[in-house]
Amino acid sequence: MYKKLAIQTIIYSIGFIFPRIINYAFLKFFTAFFKREEFSLYTDMYALSFMVIGFLSFGLENTYFRFLYKKNSNQEIVFSTGVIIQLLISSFFLIIFINLTRYLSSIAGYHNHPEYFIMFFLIIFFDTICVLPMAWLRANDKPFQYSIISIVNILIQSFLIIYLFINSNNTHGQKTCLFFIFKWVSSFTDKIGYIFFANMISSLGNLFLILPILLKKVTIRKFDKILAINMLNYGIPIMIGTIAFSINENLDKILIKRWVSDEINGSYSACYKIATFMSLYIRIFRLGIEPFFFKKSKDADAIYYYEEITYMFILFGLIFYVLVCGNINIFMKFLIDEKYHIANPIIPIIMMGNLFLGVYTNLSIFYKIIDKPIIGSYISLIGVLITFLFNSIFIFISDNSFMIPAWGTLTSYGSMLIVLYIWGKKQFFKFCNKKIRNIIMHFLFAIFIVFMIKKKLEFSLLLQLLYLIIVSFLEKKRFMNLIK
Structure with missing residues (x-):
């Protein structure tokens, strides 16, 4: 079981990490090429779009996995019903929002760039349609196809960004088809818009790549109205949780831009991207483990596996946390331009907050498999209130210190995790006191090591090595079992 899970997770990791490596390479380029206020515009548009994506998702990815593995479920009917729901919602969104482009761009402070919003509406439309076909690949154990589509997608986007930026300084290029495309793109947007245009084309390319799945597996006659209602009832609470997550992740950047300055927001957003290294770890883990969680829910030993895998997730997450924070100066040097470094104190805080979120995501399986996703909505709303x-x-009390929103992210996710654990322990979790003590000890030890590294930077490597040796000694038996 562990072997297959590990192999699939590695393959998914390739498809997930490679595009992120490319994105981090572009992060260095963008922070060097753009002024901080320009980079703020770039990150702000993505922050605004994530709010919309959270709504449009309707929690259908998790819903698909849940209904797929229910007793006596028909896989083709579940998939067709989910895709048709998603297509109807996305099409309705596109028609309405395209007609409101100028109004919405003016409210957001982009009255000179309505084309940004048109491109993002199309990106969101294409991406939401692709969610369930990509989930279908995961559910049907097709990690190679999943990874290939992800890699092709980022290569298309990268090629277009490089080509558009190279030609931005070459207005008399050869009269090729690509050059005329560049001239056309330049006629309606600026260099920030080049990035959004490249994203839009790659999202369209992604849609074409998954089109065979849609054409082969989705038919209107397989649409089940009663199932559709049940899926929506199950998915809407998850959607509320997703929107809450989007608010927790993006409200700080949206407010810093509008309440402090674009320069500060540019620095904050760039350093925040470094902190999202932890999100990479969480997402890689979820790609391989989430379908397994739902499949395993029928087995008598399900709780044991959930707890053991969650324990290992925390253990490796903390190791990852210490190694990244211990070498943060190296990452900062290679990934973002020096003028953005003023916000680097937020990185350990945001990373720990993201780890809390990852643990919360693992533990949230309990309310999904008992068909009570509304529990997640309540807990997510607690997180939003704290945010x-x-x-x-x-906004109203501080001296505009960007550390306050960072601590808000940590407190929000930490509170959500504690509430979920207390709630779930009464009905689902069986973590023994020894495991809980060990988990708390590992958290405190990792935080202490990172604190010491910050105080004694010259001993960074020694402290990291000491941490790895002690953790390996304490968890020797568990590591040996995992290797076997």
């Missing part, structure tokens, strides 16, 4: 509280302090 609003910290950001209100940031």
Whole structure:
């Protein structure tokens, strides 16, 4: 079981990590090429779009996995019903929002760039349609196809960005088809818009790549109205949780841009991207483990596997946390331009917050498999309230310190994790006191090591090595079992 899970996770990791490596390479290029206020515009558009994507998702990815593995479920009917729901929602969104482009761009402060919003509406439309076909690949154990599509997608986007930026300084290029495309793109947008255009084309390319799945597996006659209602009832609470997550992740950047300055937001957003290294670890883990969680839910030993895998997730997450924070200066040097470094104190805080979120995501399996996703909605709303509280302090009381929103992210996700654990322990989790003590000890030890590294930077490598030796000794038996 572990062997197959590990192999699939590695393959998914390739398809997931390679595009992120490319994105981090572009992060260095963008932070060097753009002024901080220009980079702020770039990150702000993505922050705004994530809010919309959270709504449009309707929690259908998790819903698909849940209904797929229910007793007596028909896989083709579940898939067709989910895709048709998603297509109807996305099409309705596109028609309405395209007609409101100028109004919405003016409200957001982009009245000179309505084309940004048109491109993002199309990106969101294409991407949401692709969600369930990509989930179908995961559910049907096709990690190679999943990874190939992801890699092709990022290569298309990268090629277009490089080509458009190279030609931005070469207005008399050869009269090729690509050159005329560049001239056309330049006629309606600027260099920031080049990135959005490249993203839009790669998202369209992604849609073409998964089109065979849609044509082969989706038919209107397989649409089940009763199933559709049940899927929506199950998915809407998850959607609320997704929107809450989008608010927790993006409200700080949206407010810093509009309340402090684009320069500060540019620095904050760039350093925040370094902190999202932890999100990479979480996402890689989820790609391989989430379908397994739902498949295993029928077995008598399901709880044991959930707890053991969650324990290992925390253990490796903390090792990852210490290694990244211990070498943060190296990452900063290679990934973002020096003028953005003023916000680097947020990185350990945001990373730990993201680890809390990852543990929360693992533990949230309990309310999904008992068909009570509304529990997640309630807990997510608690997180949002805490986020609003910290950001209100940031706006009305503070001296505009960007550390307050960072601490808000950590507190929000930490509170959500504690509430979920207390709630789930009464109904689902069986973590023994020894495991809980070990988990708390590992968290405190990792935080202590990172604190010491920050105080004694010259001993960074020694402290990291000491941490790895001690953890390996304490968890020797568990590591040996994992290797076997």
